[in-house]
Amino acid sequence: MMLSSLPGFIAMALVLALSKIPGLTMLGEVFELMINALPVILAVVAAKQVADLDDVSIVAGIVAGVLSVKGGIIGGIIGGILAGLLVQYIFRKCVEWKFRYNRQYCSRWNCQVDFWIGSLFPHRASRLKAR
16 A cells, blocks of 8 residues: 555655745755655555565665656656566566585585585586586
């Protein structure tokens, strides 16, 4: 729900009200900055609602929101929905990938570093096993 973003909207209303006070007119620029950040907030909420992956969907929503700032509120919502759908697919594919693990080679604790280097850079794996 949008309930999680309610404090952000309350803060925007307070800053707008404070910017109308004669001594605090500089808060008008802060309010404009908050208005420009509104697509980011909406993209995060939309991505979190669609993906239901906690931190992963929040980061995807932030990236989508920053990229859709010029699209406005509608662009932020559409970008957040697309980010939520895309992050589910990418996360599922990343979990489905399998890395090879050689127990005979790994007799030490620091073998995990060699394992990840070998998985990420297969052309270096033969050099690691030669040691």
